[in-house]
Amino acid sequence: MAQEQDGKERPRGPAAAAGQAARRLAPGLLLCATIAAAASFLADHYGAPAMLFALLIGIAFNFVMEEGRAAPGVDLAAKFVLRLGVGLLGIRITWDQIAAFGWQTPAVVAGLIALTIAAGFVAARAFGRQWRFAVMTGGAVAICGASATLAIAAVIPHNDKTERNTLFTVVAVTTLSTVAMVLYPILFGLLDLSEREIGFLIGATIHDVAQVVGAGYSVSEGAGDAATVVKLMRVAMLPVVLVALVLVLRFSGAARPGARVPLLPWFMLLFIALSVIASTVALPGWLTGAVETASRAMLLTAIAALGVKTALRSMLAVGGGHVGVVTAETLFLLVAAVAALQLLLSFA
DSSP, rough: OOTTSSSSSOOOOOHHHHHHHHHHHHHHHHHHHHHHHHHHHHHHHOOHHHHHHHHHHHTTTHHHHHHHTOOOOOHHHEEEIIHHHHHHHHOOHHHHHHTTTTTTHHHHHHHHHHHHHHHHHHHHHHHTTHHHHHHHHIIIIIHHHHHHHHHHHHHHHTTTTHHHHHHHHHHHHHHHHHHHHHHHHHHTTTTTOOOHHHHHHHHHOOOHHHHHHHHHHOHHHHHHHHHHHHHHHHHTTTTHHHHHHHHHHHHTSSSSTTTTOOEEEEEHHHHHHHHHHHHSSSOOHHHHHHHHHHHHHHHHHHHHHHHHHHHHHHHSSSSHHHHHOOOHHHHHHHHHHHHHHOOOOOOO
């Protein structure tokens, strides 16, 4: 509302209201987008994960939240931009990629995901952590690292620790993925396995897609191809896990008091719709590439926003229990995947 000369208020037009909203959101959005661009540049030139760079740079800018002008835009990036980026991930998943491996491998991969998430609840209970942290870290380790962390964080009911735990989980799974990218090819090479079998283990155990690709093709082209397909199977399970989680929250009463958990959040519908389209329509390469690039940019921007919102002292306060949960889940998945490979070989 604006003041007239007689002191009375007159209504603003839609354009004026939109301009005011843009001015309010611009500082935070531009900050997060700039951090994301810098992280991408550093990742391209130094070979480290872009998400990790975005987190670290974002944390360094936490001081801007005290001033307050950037807060609305940072909040929008950490919520709406995050959800939109997750929804756009659906363009990467087609059912043909899964069907090419037959029914046994997807079934085993689905079993590994379920067992790892269950192991996360056991580990969280052993280390005195809550179920929200268990499902977030279990999903991140079991499915696709940082992307799964962000997607699950967008679904579960929030509390005062959600953003801190989300940031910690992204840092933890990215770090463990980088370590695994170096160590797992050496470890699996000692097991007298074929290239395809090594590729299966790499794809089934390493958390983030980039590190799976790096580890697989460091062994051979055949191992890299197999690792990538198996990893895509894990990524394809993300909407299934999200739907299951939403249904459990909806019917168990675990949501926030008074809050209504939607049957399917809008970004999940977008994810599923894009996956169906990608599976049934021959989309031009430039279009899928543009959507994937937009999704990656949005997720980097959201990660930067989470970093900006998180003070370093809160990260240092999480305690060894957080580290213990993620490490236990990672080791469980490694052992379970080796056992699962023996099961697959018994079908051959």
